[in-house]
Amino acid sequence: MNIHQPRGDVPGRTLAIVEELKGLEGPLLPILHEIQHEFGYVPQDCLPVIARELNLSRAEVYGVFSFYHDFREHPAGRHVLKLCRAEACQSMGGDQLAESAKRLLGIDFHETTPDGAVTLEPVYCLGLCSCAPSAMFDGEVHARVDADDLDALVAEARR
Template identity: 55%
Template sequence: MPQLSQADLKRVSEIIAAHSSLDGPAVPILHALQEEFGYVPEETLSLLASALNLSRAEIHGTVTFYHDFRSKPAGKHVLKLCRAEACQAMNGPQIAEALLTQLGITWGETTPDGALTVEGVFCLGLCACAPSGLYDGEPIGRLNAELLEAVVQEVRGA
């Protein structure tokens, strides 16, 4: 696990300070931390707890409750694939399984070269264009093996 530098810790304090005037700042701060570091580093939790006057256990409880927050960095690219019913109705699971098998990983894992993380999500609201995914934040509808192969090629070329 990468250690945070002094500069990183300063950045953490700035992020906390920037959100401290919000009501209920915990989740916005966690999002901002993940945006900054690509995950929510363990070391930031005690800083956050003391800034918000909460116990470390409470912050730990919050950060681990939500699927979005990662405890370790993701790959260079992130592909989210919908696993919910509308995409199931359009062969989504079979297409996703084929991709995972090809990459040799399972849901939530990163390829050994660190290039791509594949995460499952329950619904992206693109259900009339199923199956669907989100590649580095860009929506992809009517997913098929060909479109996913294009993603893999792009990842490998990057």
């Protein structure tokens, strides 16, 4: 299950993660990854703690957080469906696939179905350009995804 609820004191746990990792060279990304691993997303009240402890501005921390598509502002659903939005996949029907997924799920990118079953996310290359269009479902990549494959993935997520 991918849904995480913050456990206990978010700023306190954030501080512990920062303390553990701030000695690394370039610690911001490892810290953000560990926070997302801990909570399932990066709670906004973590960002000022990170900024203070790394002697960075809040804008610098938010800029890095918002630049990378893998960081979430909200908890993900039980399943995560990522659709490749890169040029190779678009040229092989990725746009139509994305519209079909949105219609099937009743949500847009960066949203979760009301029942918490599926979060739909764009991803900008899964490295399967020769097998486009591609998708990732709960960390497992799928190549040459068509409408039937998409229906099967959505059905699996709703079980």
